[in-house]
Amino acid sequence: MRQAMRFKTIAVVTGVMLLGAACGSSDNGGASAEGSSGGAGGGNAKAEPLKLGYVLPETGDLAYLGPPQIQAMKYAVSEINKSGGVLGSPIPAVVGGDEAGDQAIASQSADRVLNEGVDAVIGAAASGMSLAIIDKITGAGVVQCSGSNTAPTFTDYKDGGYYFRTAPSDALQGPVLADVITGDGHSKVAIVARADDYGKGLADATAKSLESSGASVVLNESYDPKATNFNATVAKVVAQKPDAVVVVAFEEGKQIIKGLMEKGLTPDKVGIYGADGLRSEDLPKLVNAKNPQALDGMKGTAPASADNPAFTKNLKAFAPDLEELQFAPQVYDCVNVIALAAEAAKSTDAASFKEQMVAVTKDGEKCNSFADCKKLLDAGKDIDYDGASGPLDFVDAGEPGKATIEVYSYKDGKLKTLDTREAAPVE
Template sequence: MKTSIRRSAIFTGAAILLLTACGTSGSAQSSAPGKDDDGQLKLGYVLPETGQLAFLGPPMIQSTNFAIKTINDAGGVLGKPIPKVAGGDEAGQEAVAAQSADRVLNTGVDAIIGAAASGMSLAIIDRVTGESVVQCSGSNTAPTFTDYDDGGFYFRTAPSDALQGPILAKTIQGDGHKRVALVARADDYGKGLLDSTKKALEDGGATVTVAETYDPKATNYDQLVQQVKNSKPDAAVVIAFEEGTQILQGMIEAGLGPQQIGLYGTDGLRSEELPALVAPGKPATLAGMKGTAPASASNPEYVKALKAFAPTLKELQFAPQTFDCVTTIALAAEQAKSDDPGKFVDEMIAVTKDGEKCNSFAACKELIADGKDIDYDGVSGPLDFTDAGEPGQATIEVYTYDAKGQLQTVSTEVSKGQE
């Protein structure tokens, strides 16, 4: 059986005790009842039920539940069903996310799905991995996580923004723009994507007229908009979450809308509701605005099945990646023949590459039962985890809004990183 050795994954017994003791302050580091090899895989999540990214909560939570149902319908993990998932709200607030993580950990989970926002994952990662519990996010894109000292327990099925930035830059320059203003929220997500986009633009010969980060909790962005206008760009990029609505309104009022310059967003703004939020009753206001976001492989069977499971779902962003987090964890436990995260963590990378291909839990489980090494290709596409526990390449969607305010896919591009 193949196994993977991740960075920082091998410790002496003393180092493990030290990491557990120092991983966080205020968390119940040694009181969680789980992580014993009891034969039943237990999962939890910390995802946005409220807050700026609340629109991502339903698709990610429902996809988690759908993945569990799919696994249980195939006989469960290690012959037992995964019980009801223990949930917590990240809420867009670090303190709330940390409290939620503590509560979920105290239920004895073996792995946690989430958080959705990179900043919220950074608020809980030491708590989770310090307990030697696996953490897998379907939406964290900040480059920070690639080299984060997580003891080998953190994974993500969403690609790093180091892969998205070059596609965004290529799109902007392909549209003929040469002077580009960049503004981004001042967190790991915003800074990471700003830096990778800026480098790619400059490497391509474009001039970055301004590269500014802002406080996402600010109540007024007039000065930021004026900075962009004064730099006289022919294109502007807004790397934002919910607060981007206010920034876009200010830019349009300042004559920096998509009818005047190239206007671009990223995954934090990719929402079918954005035009209505920016200009209620005027859907054409954002017509022509473009953006990039991690895409999923075209998978109509998964989409149809998820919508049948959760008929009220409208937004599907990061749902496939979340499904793949759950399935990868389950397959790793099957391959390790253990629900102990300290044991199945060594199979998390291995089950995504260099084995016999399979694209469902049931099919992969059957191969494992036959003693085969597997290569799980997820509903979001091939995973092929690097040693950092993340996809080695990314399919990036280029999206736009039409005159009716409808979200459209322009194209998809593949961006490859380095092993």
């Protein structure tokens, strides 16, 4: 991720912005920009418009995360433009592409977005999809910000200082998940996880914390998420006779959980745990459509958002059909941090405003909206943007240095929040 070395990059050449984003229309007309510098912001001259793109899931296993992230991004843009835009220019219609749970498609989408001359890209949602496009985006001198990448891989990734995330690393989530498991009295734990950076990263962080607390990890097995059945994985878990099972998965996890329950490993007999990839209102019905209550007692953890009813109310007013909200606050914060960094740098050139991305999230005067933060910047003050997802306080790596983790469960076939816990790096 962030490196001590900073690179000077060529300015991104901007072109005419496509009017239509992949999901719905924008409040702005097809504002276009000419020139190549991104604007220096001097005097009263307007900078070139800040141009945004996205690569987010519109199809595939994480399609349920597409609407909240895309709508949160559009909502942030609409609020910024109501406040006069960035450096006096409205953000044009956002151009987007589908990550689709497929690296080849995500790469093609990134190409299309980059060809529109964007200054920053929101996404991807999945860590694996971001890893498929990060070199392409950051190598082009374009800022990338994800609201849901949690794989520890990104912390030290060599991205030239262009990659950021508002979701915490699984290095912070793993210890909380382990603490929930041991707190429930379990000591013989089997872990099965997707064979990708997200799955392996969270599985290893959880296993390390479990073992340091005295629990025994009897299985830490990865599986091919594209497999057609998971009988072999289920059999390995059953053979170990654990008193708790952790499933680090996306939608395919429903098949694993269903298989475990068919073998007698039900939540009323052993601990069944998941993480953010399985946190879904629909999971009980996906596991057992006829009896969603069969999943009652399953628990999990996920990056939490601050208790922010005003944001939830306003986002739902902006997008009335929105049901799932997971990672919406984090994506909203990505857009605001980018916009505020451009204001602080007095430039929409990514090579300039990337240097302000960390600074606008800490060690300044508190503010929690683009409009309020902009007023402080205009007054020559340093700012500390506290976002819709909570205080960000980016470390040099361009990610939250601490996090609030939600503990969730299922009761009466419905998703419930049990608790939130603060997490910080384990020394």
